[in-house]
Amino acid sequence: MSLAGVTQDEVRRHNLAALVRFLHDHGSTSRSELVSHTGLNRSTVGGLLSDLVAADLVRETEPVGRGVGRPSYGVEPVVDSAYVLAIDLRVDRTIAALVGFGGVVIERREHRYRKGQPREDRIVAQLVEVCHDLLRSAPPGAVMVGVGVGVPGLVRQPDGLVRFAPNLGWVDVPLGEHLADALGLAVPIVVGNDSDLGAISERLRGSAVGAANVIYLSGQVGVGGGIVIDGNLVMGAQGYAGEVGHMRVNPRGRACRCGAIGCWETEIGEPALRLATGCPNGMPVAEIVARAATGDKTAAKGLRTVGGWLGVGVANLVNILNPDVVVFGGTLREILPATREAVSAAVSGALTAPGEHVVLALPALGDDSTLLGAAESAFAPLLEDPLGVIAAGRGTRLVGLHAGAGPSPRG
């Protein structure tokens, strides 16, 4: 709304959204804190809260605070009021969860593929199965807001077409559409890039809380990046921004799956790590790092080499984007601690001003950054128009309940 005008309805929705967003992000709080956070006056906040309480999204508790001045009513999000399904789709497994309002994981499932990577239709079938299973744990009366899916590949926005996911072997797969048809739920399905979603959740609830400029790196076979600038995820023109793994850093390096020579991921991805350390295919990254730490000189030397390249690319990103925090996710969670000296040295080789500022961090959400980011992307409609979404959801749910079948089928 930077250019357009504002109507009264928009103002009210905006203010309701500000309260709901704050409660979702921060959890329990007080009326006074909401007043000071929003800059609205006390009676306006009171009126908005009444609406949210009536919608069962929010609960008011006994006055808290016994110090000077009036005690202030406590306000807390009702976790069971609304939920999403979140899916982290990986090359070797899927992780799925039912996540409640406030970002609380209610139920979680992990499913490893037994014999190699299945075809897309098989993956969709598995996702449908796990989603229906999770929905049986949905709190009674709760409104389902949406489904969020993270994919390791280029995802076009806003339609969520997976343009290119080399490690899944996918080109132009309309995953969101297929999943919507197969799931038959009357809620939006949001498909996003795994690193983008990792950046969102680490900034909201992880290692980069409060940081406006964040890069989340996700190492797997390839390396992806999620970039947050001024608190907003950078999508780029069509949603493909963040393909930092295809930054060319070594003109005399290896051929990349993308067709170019010397891409960053050919120096720091899983295959590059195995090659550099002389470790066999299939050995987990954690084990390679452990080998290097316990006297395997080839592994130690290879790991240092990978660390040096990791630093070169991070220094480039620091110079280009001047981030507050870089978070090292996926396989880089294992690699950073073992190579921190080399990485820090390379980052010191960035320009002094941005280089001295940046923090190199591990993901506080551990292995769940993408999963929780997928949940956030699915919660977006509720955070933008809380009462509208709850009202629509209740209508839907009533139909579903009468039919005795949980969330109602699409159409």
Added chain:
Amino acid sequence: MSLAGVTQDEVRRHNLAALVRFLHDHGSTSRSELVSHTGLNRSTVGGLLSDLVAADLVRETEPVGRGVGRPSYGVEPVVDSAYVLAIDLRVDRTIAALVGFGGVVIERREHRYRKGQPREDRIVAQLVEVCHDLLRSAPPGAVMVGVGVGVPGLVRQPDGLVRFAPNLGWVDVPLGEHLADALGLAVPIVVGNDSDLGAISERLRGSAVGAANVIYLSGQVGVGGGIVIDGNLVMGAQGYAGEVGHMRVNPRGRACRCGAIGCWETEIGEPALRLATGCPNGMPVAEIVARAATGDKTAAKGLRTVGGWLGVGVANLVNILNPDVVVFGGTLREILPATREAVSAAVSGALTAPGEHVVLALPALGDDSTLLGAAESAFAPLLEDPLGVIAAGRGTRLVGLHAGAGPSPRG
């Protein structure tokens, strides 16, 4: 205002700002267009326009449009109502201009340094002289909004300290403060990075109009970048974002002034171009390009090499940021047309999805991108709070007029 609440005063200021921004950016328009652009109703727009007309910022003209329906009043910005001073500070010269509301250049000065690059205090003294000279051309009664300065270096935001401008030989120079003291004007002085300002103006009035995601490259001795994402300039954590010239692309390359090896600017900056083409120091880039075009094989080969490296870096930026447009400014304005084939080939080596989308463009504002961007940065307060700035400026101006000395001195 993404999280905070909104008051009525803010709504009115926001709506006034929306109208003024539109008029500044687009020039003459009509009431209907403002109605449809802002989404506000006709009477609200009429009321806001009355206030702007009363402030002399806007003029209403005879109804335009003779088609079906009511004719709509024309609305135009009053160029002479408000102005800024804009300065493009370069290594070999300064360019300064008096720019009126709507982004119209009223008066322009260019001053080449005669014997090498002067010291900072001498530059400030020259800027003061040229500014006072320009102020004599200020329209009578017009409100001075601010001063904008573009500098080829790292500029800390929001205070405008020049942290590092290697080609000016500056480290930690508080240019804005020095200039404010020396100029003695009661308006804000905004110091920005030259490429950032180029990006702003090319997006507003140049080759990237309507594009949400833009990279403006500025080639000089070094190479800078201004990055626009979703319509907003990327500053990074402290204002240093965009140092694309220090992206390391060639680990076996040359030492860079920044201390690292193989930075992009060591392959595509002016010195690299001279080295590659075998042309002498001091030869203008346009002449080097002309040599290559007229049979000098060494020059032609060298130019192709530089073009190849230019492409590598652009492809990296395309992968990282998925821009709509890359604009080639400064020396790259001469280099791109002569190396477009090599650059395009390298960009085709980026990932297909973002690579097929990006447009490689020359700056439509020619050599003035930074100058006009500096003007925009100085106009910002007027575009955020039009009536507030005009009221404050009128108070100031009255004092000045009584003293018979144009814009009043500070304090």
